Amino acid sequence: MTILVLAGTSEGKEIATSLAALGVRAVASLAGATRAPKPLDLPTRVGGFGGEEGFLDYLKVAKIKAVIDATHPFASQITDRTAGVCATLNMPYLQVLRPAWESQEGDNWAEIAREENAADFIPLGATVFLGTGRQTLDRFTGLEGRRVICRQIDPPTAPFPFEGGEFLIGRPPFPVEREKTLFAALGVEWIVVKNAGGVASATKLTAARELGIPVLMIARPPMPDAMRVATVGEAVSWVQSL
Numbered sequence: 001m002t003i004l005v006l007a008g009t010s011e012g013k014e015i016a017t018s019l020a021a022l023g024v025r026a027v028a029s030l031a032g033a034t035r036a037p038k039p040l041d042l043p044t045r046v047g048g049f050g051g052e053e054g055f056l057d058y059l060k061v062a063k064i065k066a067v068i069d070a071t072h073p074f075a076s077q078i079t080d081r082t083a084g085v086c087a088t089l090n091m092p093y094l095q096v097l098r099p100a101w102e103s104q105e106g107d108n109w110a111e112i113a114r115e116e117n118a119a120d121f122i123p124l125g126a127t128v129f130l131g132t133g134r135q136t137l138d139r140f141t142g143l144e145g146r147r148v149i150c151r152q153i154d155p156p157t158a159p160f161p162f163e164g165g166e167f168l169i170g171r172p173p174f175p176v177e178r179e180k181t182l183f184a185a186l187g188v189e190w191i192v193v194k195n196a197g198g199v200a201s202a203t204k205l206t207a208a209r210e211l212g213i214p215v216l217m218i219a220r221p222p223m224p225d226a227m228r229v230a231t232v233g234e235a236v237s238w239v240q241s242l
């Protein structure tokens with residue numbers, strides 16, 4: 001039986017490592033969003049499947065018998081579709097979803113449902129740091145009139161989509177002290193992030209807390225009705241139980 005691991009997160013990478021070490025027959029899949037992704041320890045296919053039809057074909061041709069969905073909590077298109085397809089095919093499906101971040105003492109967070117709501121909070125002229133990646137940048141055009149700094153892994157291939165914006169290139173990890181130095185040097189007054197959860201990317205929230213910078217936290221999209229675990233260990237146990 002071949003397991004498909006939908007990857008693109010640190011959990012996807014760790015699951016690939018564990019399954020490879022156990023000798024489980026599995027293939028990993030990356031969307032191809034990052035130009036030079038770190039290699040995974042499983043045979044890896046890269047790029048979209050070509051919609052639902054392409055995905056169904058792929059499952060058949062690659063003889064996939066179960067799917068672990070370790071995509072990002074905000075990658076709702078692939079998660080909704082995969083959960084739906086697997087339910088229809090009666091194919092075992094497991095989503096690995098890390099817990100969302102919760103505010104703690106010293107945090108100054110406001111939750112927003114959508115990127116478009118950021119402009120309701122952030123005054124004109126403010127300096128804003130977007131830790132949300134380039135894919136959803138178009139949704140922040142309401143922030144025109146602020147200095148908007150968008151961090152992304154790869155160098156930009158297109159100009160910033162609105163006036164007053166600039167890209168900052170950086171590949172994680174970003175230790176807390178480096179984040180603090182960066183935010184202070186840029187004069188960051190607001191930070192906007194998606195509630196991705198996880199330890200590695202929480203450093204910007206620690207830096208914000210320690211510097212007293214307010215955070216706009218974009219709430220997670222709704223999740224499908226499907227089997228779900230929070231950790232890599234649970235996902236590996238699930239594979240072993242199949």
Ligand SMILES: NC(=O)c1ccc[n+]([C@@H]2O[C@H](COP(=O)([O-])OP(=O)(O)OC[C@H]3O[C@@H](n4cnc5c(N)ncnc54)[C@H](OP(=O)(O)O)[C@@H]3O)[C@@H](O)[C@H]2O)c1
Binds near residue numbers: 031
């Ligand atoms: N959204 C984020 O904030 C975020 C952050 C960090 C990493 N990522 C990672 O980046 C990838 C794309 O995220 P997204 O938000 O653009 O996804 P999405 O909106 O849910 O999916 C868009 C399309 O990308 C393709 N796709 C997504 N994940 C794939 C995978 N693992 N393997 C093959 N094709 C995949 C599918 O194309 P087809 O319809 O052609 O199959 C899907 O319909 C995901 O793997 C995710 O884990 C996303």
